[in-house]
Amino acid sequence: MAVTHPRTLDDLPHGGFGMDPAGGGRGPGSRTPKRKRHESMSTWRWGDRIAYVMCWGAGLMLCAIAFAIVGYMAYRGVQYLKPELLWSHPSGEVDQSKSGGFLDPILGTMILTIVGIAIATPLAVAAAIWVVEYGRPAPLARAVESGIEVVAGTPDIVLAIFGLALFQHGLFGWMSFTAEGGAVFGRSFLTAGAMMSLIALPMVFGATREGLQSVPRHVREASYGLGKTKIATIRRVLLPAVRPNISTGAALGMGRIAGDTAIVVILLGATLRLESEGSIPGLDVLKGTGSTLTSYVYNNSPAGEGAAPEKAYAAAFVLLLLVVALNFAVDLIARRGAKTGLEGTRLGAGR
Amino acid sequence: MITEEQPPPIRKIVVDAPPTVAPAPPAGANGHGSNGYTSAGAASVARHDRGEPGPERMALQALSVFYGDNEAVKQVSLSIRLGEVLALIGPSGCGKTTLLRTLNRLTELTPGASRGGTILLDGTDVDDLEVTTLRRRVSMVFQQPNPFPMSIFDNVAYALREQARKRPGRGVVEPLVEDALRRAGLWDEVKDKLDAPALRLSGGQQQRLCIARAIATRPEVLLMDEPCSALDPRSTQVIEQLIGDLRKDLAIVIVTHNMQQARRVGDKVAFMYLGDLVEYGDAEQIFDAPQAQRTRDYVRGAFG
Numbered sequence: 249m250a251v252t253h254p255r256t257l258d259d260l261p262h263g264g265f266g267m268d269p270a271g272g273g274r275g276p277g278s279r280t281p282k283r284k285r286h287e288s289m290s291t292w293r294w295g296d297r298i299a300y301v302m303c304w305g306a307g308l309m310l311c312a313i314a315f316a317i318v319g320y321m322a323y324r325g326v327q328y329l330k331p332e333l334l335w336s337h338p339s340g341e342v343d344q345s346k347s348g349g350f351l352d353p354i355l356g357t358m359i360l361t362i363v364g365i366a367i368a369t370p371l372a373v374a375a376a377i378w379v380v381e382y383g384r385p386a387p388l389a390r391a392v393e394s395g396i397e398v399v400a401g402t403p404d405i406v407l408a409i410f411g412l413a414l415f416q417h418g419l420f421g422w423m424s425f426t427a428e429g430g431a432v433f434g435r436s437f438l439t440a441g442a443m444m445s446l447i448a449l450p451m452v453f454g455a456t457r458e459g460l461q462s463v464p465r466h467v468r469e470a471s472y473g474l475g476k477t478k479i480a481t482i483r484r485v486l487l488p489a490v491r492p493n494i495s496t497g498a499a500l501g502m503g504r505i506a507g508d509t510a511i512v513v514i515l516l517g518a519t520l521r522l523e524s525e526g527s528i529p530g531l532d533v534l535k536g537t538g539s540t541l542t543s544y545v546y547n548n549s550p551a552g553e554g555a556a557p558e559k560a561y562a563a564a565f566v567l568l569l570l571v572v573a574l575n576f577a578v579d580l581i582a583r584r585g586a587k588t589g590l591e592g593t594r595l596g597a598g599r
Numbered sequence: 600m601i602t603e604e605q606p607p608p609i610r611k612i613v614v615d616a617p618p619t620v621a622p623a624p625p626a627g628a629n630g631h632g633s634n635g636y637t638s639a640g641a642a643s644v645a646r647h648d649r650g651e652p653g654p655e656r657m658a659l660q661a662l663s664v665f666y667g668d669n670e671a672v673k674q675v676s677l678s679i680r681l682g683e684v685l686a687l688i689g690p691s692g693c694g695k696t697t698l699l700r701t702l703n704r705l706t707e708l709t710p711g712a713s714r715g716g717t718i719l720l721d722g723t724d725v726d727d728l729e730v731t732t733l734r735r736r737v738s739m740v741f742q743q744p745n746p747f748p749m750s751i752f753d754n755v756a757y758a759l760r761e762q763a764r765k766r767p768g769r770g771v772v773e774p775l776v777e778d779a780l781r782r783a784g785l786w787d788e789v790k791d792k793l794d795a796p797a798l799r800l801s802g803g804q805q806q807r808l809c810i811a812r813a814i815a816t817r818p819e820v821l822l823m824d825e826p827c828s829a830l831d832p833r834s835t836q837v838i839e840q841l842i843g844d845l846r847k848d849l850a851i852v853i854v855t856h857n858m859q860q861a862r863r864v865g866d867k868v869a870f871m872y873l874g875d876l877v878e879y880g881d882a883e884q885i886f887d888a889p890q891a892q893r894t895r896d897y898v899r900g901a902f903g
Contacts, residue, residue: 466741469741471747485747
């Protein structure tokens, strides 16, 4: 676009920058007064013009939609959000002035996100390392990749139903509440987190795989060339190199977990408060049920039982803030990691 | 003043044009110091005086390397001596890099590669050595500066710390790291920022760090695969100087596309063409009085 006329060093002596009287010294684009820096549309085909305008339109429209969502949620949220909503427990009163806030859903969202990502990240990173660095036999590696793609494409409600069937088996009794007769409830932060990890896993896997593939081969060979084994190379060179990728994938995955509803409603019980189970501190919460902001919003929306739209708006706004804050936090961690060596540079940029 | 329809200037490389700079002195007129080349580093890199060649460190006996059915290196026999820089030259795809990578068995990582002939390191067949041991004794510097994503100190210490259950602490490796950085001529520039990330260094410094990393284990042979091709002339000069200093206690094999560089740093030069070792001899002899016609054409720039 900027290369509308050739300008070389040879031009300079008889018409250098700023020495051109007609150009008014407006820099490189001003060699002749009429010449514009942008190409004109007048020579374009009509189809190209329409496509060009539509591209602009699509971009601006998506921008507008995003701002509309955030703006509307902020407007509603600020309107209905009272500070005490953030630290009061919810209760099932019909009178909305007594039904409390959504402290428990906030905690529930955080616990579930942490459980889910804590399960997903090691699994996904290990799988990505195996696929990229070992990946033999090749058909098995392809099968692993398509398996993960299938998981990524499975609707969350299907995962939820499958999870419920799985975790109600006696084998997983330790993960949730077991009734007198031996029936396993199957709903807890642990079981929901395990299924949630499947939602986040493809994100982390994909990001880690991309990162590993972008590390040039000669970096690995440099490590082998120093007499290092493959496993030492992975641990000391490749894992540090892909740390920002892992963080990015984890951030995306956490966003997906925090935003998921179906698994919460089916596998977490969606109880208003955190209902602990068992007597071991810490584990009792994980074995117990609860709700998240998504299920709280659902229940309080006109579609749910609570029918308190103003609380739904407030909670939705908090959820939005939480996800944004989460992304910032992970990004910060990634940058901090980068200070020890990566700073986003591609290793050996020449490849 | 300015015509609107000015055609873009065209620069042509005129093949048979007379030299536009001062005529170069006849090649090799003053032996070691022939600096008629216009490469920026050339003027101030003096040739080092050659001592007597040291004992043989590596011996290649009828070495062949195959990629599938394609023979990339054909029956090459060479000897690599302590205190000597062996420069491998030749056009692209002639097998120089393959030969170099075979010396510490890096070609084994390429699927489909196989090898014939023997490589002896101090009389031991390299196939009988543990591959990690071999690579600590025959270490390598690559074309692209490729420090690892860790601190400067850790980059060198990484090479030093042997594959062991217990990692030696910082106190143990610190003097060795300092020694390696000093020998690579990098110590004075980085001694105050050893914990800074290595990727913050300039390209030339990164390459010297890679050299420090490679010589930290006190290898017998140092392999360099076009170590200067990604660097500016100033850094190239520093590294060439360094190669001259290092060869006192190492055998160095360097692959280069740059014939002036081969001449500046090489004691021995091996010219390869399509996998064959065409000619091997002293640097002066290869450049000034090549025996084979293909060598003559190549060093004159008739092809390549």
